[in-house]
Amino acid sequence: xxxxxxxxxxxxxxxxxxxxxxxxxxxxxxxxxxxxxxxxxxxxxxxxxxxxxxxxxxxxxxxxxxxxxxxxxxxxxxxxxxxxxxxxxxxxxxxxxxxxxxxxxxxxxxxxxxxxxxxxxxxxxxxxxxxxxxxxxxxxxxxxxxxxxxxxxxx
Numbered sequence: 001x002x003x004x005x006x007x008x009x010x011x012x013x014x015x016x017x018x019x020x021x022x023x024x025x026x027x028x029x030x031x032x033x034x035x036x037x038x039x040x041x042x043x044x045x046x047x048x049x050x051x052x053x054x055x056x057x058x059x060x061x062x063x064x065x066x067x068x069x070x071x072x073x074x075x076x077x078x079x080x081x082x083x084x085x086x087x088x089x090x091x092x093x094x095x096x097x098x099x100x101x102x103x104x105x106x107x108x109x110x111x112x113x114x115x116x117x118x119x120x121x122x123x124x125x126x127x128x129x130x131x132x133x134x135x136x137x138x139x140x141x142x143x144x145x146x147x148x149x150x151x152x153x154x155x
Contacts, residue, residue, distance in 0.1 A: 018049050022061035026068050034065075038075050059083035063090075102135040103127070109139055114148050122148045125155060 021041055024030060030037040041061060045054040062078040084090050103126060110117070117123050129135055138151055145151045 014048075018045065018053070019057070021045060022057055022064055025061055025065055034069065034073060035075050038078065055081065055083055059087065063087070098132055099130055099135070102132050102139070103129070106135055106139050106142075109142050110148060110151060113142055114146075114151075117148050119148070122152065125152050129155065 021044055024041055025034065025037050038061070042054075042058060045057050049057065058078060059081045062074065062081055062084050065074045065078065078084075106126065107117070117126070129138075134155070138155070141151055
């Protein structure tokens with residue numbers, strides 16, 4: 001995408017068009033043909049953008065697909081993009097998943113010992129904890145306390 005004036009810079013409109021290419025995967029026409037659409041997106045990006053920009057736009061395509069498609073519908077090759085794993089959005093989603101997983105373990109282990117939390121305030125307090133270390137510390141305390149109230153007394 002070199003300009004005819006020899007500056008080596010692509011015309012602004014060409015850059016904007018390339019940046020919009022991943023949006024093709026979100027159209028109604030793409031549904032049912034997603035793998036083929038992703039193939040065409042990837043081929044066009046490789047033909048018209050630098051390798052670095054192509055990788056970034058493919059990572060963006062993967063994230064956009066999550067807005068419209070279920071995980072099994074998204075082509076596997078897009079899931080293996082290293083830039084996706086390095087993105088702050090991906091890291092935030094992973095952190096939320098870890099918090100939910102540790103919170104689930106806390107509720108499961110606590111329920112084995114104390115029964116299900118009956119007080120909505122107990123569930124609300126547990127749901128409000130977003131620090132994994134604090135949740136882990138609560139799990140570690142379960143054998144040494146006798147109720148949800150005792151467990152959460154230091155929260």
